[in-house]
Amino acid sequence: MQSKQDIDIKEYPNQLFFRTELLNWYNSSHRPLPWKGKKNPYLVWLSEIILQQTRVEQGMPYYHRFVERFPDIKDLADAQEDEVMKLWEGLGYYSRARNLHATAKYIAYELGGRFPETYSGILNLKGVGPYTAAAISSFAFDLPHAVVDGNVFRVLSRFFGIDVPIDTSKGKKLFSALAQELLDKNEPARYNQAIMDFGATHCTPKNPKCNTCLLKANCQAFLSNQIGHFPKKSKKISRKTRYFHYLIFNYGEEIWIRKRTDRDIWKNLYEFPMLEGDGSIQPVTQLLESSEWKTLLLGSEYSIERVSKPYQHLLTHQKIIAIFIEIQLKKELVSDSSEIKKIERKNLSKFAFPKLIDCYLMDKSLYLNL
Ligand code: SF4
Numbered sequence: 001m002q003s004k005q006d007i008d009i010k011e012y013p014n015q016l017f018f019r020t021e022l023l024n025w026y027n028s029s030h031r032p033l034p035w036k037g038k039k040n041p042y043l044v045w046l047s048e049i050i051l052q053q054t055r056v057e058q059g060m061p062y063y064h065r066f067v068e069r070f071p072d073i074k075d076l077a078d079a080q081e082d083e084v085m086k087l088w089e090g091l092g093y094y095s096r097a098r099n100l101h102a103t104a105k106y107i108a109y110e111l112g113g114r115f116p117e118t119y120s121g122i123l124n125l126k127g128v129g130p131y132t133a134a135a136i137s138s139f140a141f142d143l144p145h146a147v148v149d150g151n152v153f154r155v156l157s158r159f160f161g162i163d164v165p166i167d168t169s170k171g172k173k174l175f176s177a178l179a180q181e182l183l184d185k186n187e188p189a190r191y192n193q194a195i196m197d198f199g200a201t202h203c204t205p206k207n208p209k210c211n212t213c214l215l216k217a218n219c220q221a222f223l224s225n226q227i228g229h230f231p232k233k234s235k236k237i238s239r240k241t242r243y244f245h246y247l248i249f250n251y252g253e254e255i256w257i258r259k260r261t262d263r264d265i266w267k268n269l270y271e272f273p274m275l276e277g278d279g280s281i282q283p284v285t286q287l288l289e290s291s292e293w294k295t296l297l298l299g300s301e302y303s304i305e306r307v308s309k310p311y312q313h314l315l316t317h318q319k320i321i322a323i324f325i326e327i328q329l330k331k332e333l334v335s336d337s338s339e340i341k342k343i344e345r346k347n348l349s350k351f352a353f354p355k356l357i358d359c360y361l362m363d364k365s366l367y368l369n370l
Contacts, residue, residue: 146191247275301329
């Protein structure tokens with residue numbers, strides 16, 4: 001294992017140049033964003049959780065919606081989880097919403113409403129990793145902790161020409177140590193914001209603005225014409241494909257949904273009753289014949305009205321392929337399962353669904369009368 005002594009960040013030259021020019025760039029090019037400059041830790045935390053794995057443009061309306069509905073942490077703590085999930089609907093990575101809610105309750109009721117004011121206290125919160133803890137510590141409390149995320153990996157690896165893979169423990173230690181060394185300890189909030197903005201808007205993954213870059217005179221990737229080479233990763237992400245068959249039982253104005261409660265993707269979101277296929281999308285009749293629904297449907301007349309086209313949704317480690325089977329019942333479905341729930345079709349929009357199902361519902365909006 002790599003020891004701390006093996007990392008010699010002093011071997012990377014032009015550190016002062018990097019810091020100075022980065023801050024010069026920030027003076028002239030920073031993005032005005034609603035949460036910037038705020039010292040209210042609740043608002044900083046909220047914005048940082050929303051922005052995890054999410055672009056600013058996508059997260060912004062969610063931030064406004066949350067602040068308007070939950071102006072302070074107690075409002076969020078006292079909300080029903082279904083409401084929090086509904087407000088989060090479409091943003092993805094739903095564990096963030098569950099953790100946000102759990103943490104709001106913890107701070108409101110276990111910490112007497114007082115947000116932790118130290119890096120370790122913040123890092124202890126559910127859903128907060130080292131990056132988010134550094135961001136909150138510096139933005140809300142001016143503590144000297146450098147952020148290290150995808151933007152920072154990219155900017156530092158390009159400027160300093162570092163080809164140590166960022167997904168190795170050696171890479172993580174090296175970039176963290178270098179980022180901490182480069183941090184302007186007098187203005188950690190401004191410095192952290194500068195490197196995040198620089199990576200997001202200037203030194204972007206594709207087509208970085210090298211020609212107008214204040215750092216290009218000493219940027220190793222630019223000077224060696226190897227920008228596409230950085231940052232380096234050791235492994236490729238592999239994705240597992242899963243096949244979901246959604247059963248949409250219709251009876252008059254009624255429709256059946258269920259809450260996903262297992263330790264799996266989309267926990268606590270709603271969906272239609274679903275059968276997961278093994279290795280492929282399966283023919284509908286064969287699927288119903290062999291499923292737990294057969295007993296439930298036996299004795300009740302039904303007809304399969306339509307089968308949708310396949311919908312595809314990519315997650316970090318999974319690819320979901322789904323079809324929607326619309327089934328018209330001739331008499332009401334009676335199930336003793338507490339899992340499924342009968343609702344009126346017009347109330348579908350009150351529940352939070354994964355984006356995949358939202359896409360189907362949008363396509364079918366006329367049919368489902370939403
Ligand atoms: S010169 Fe290009 S690659 Fe180097 S820091 Fe500037 S934008 Fe990034």
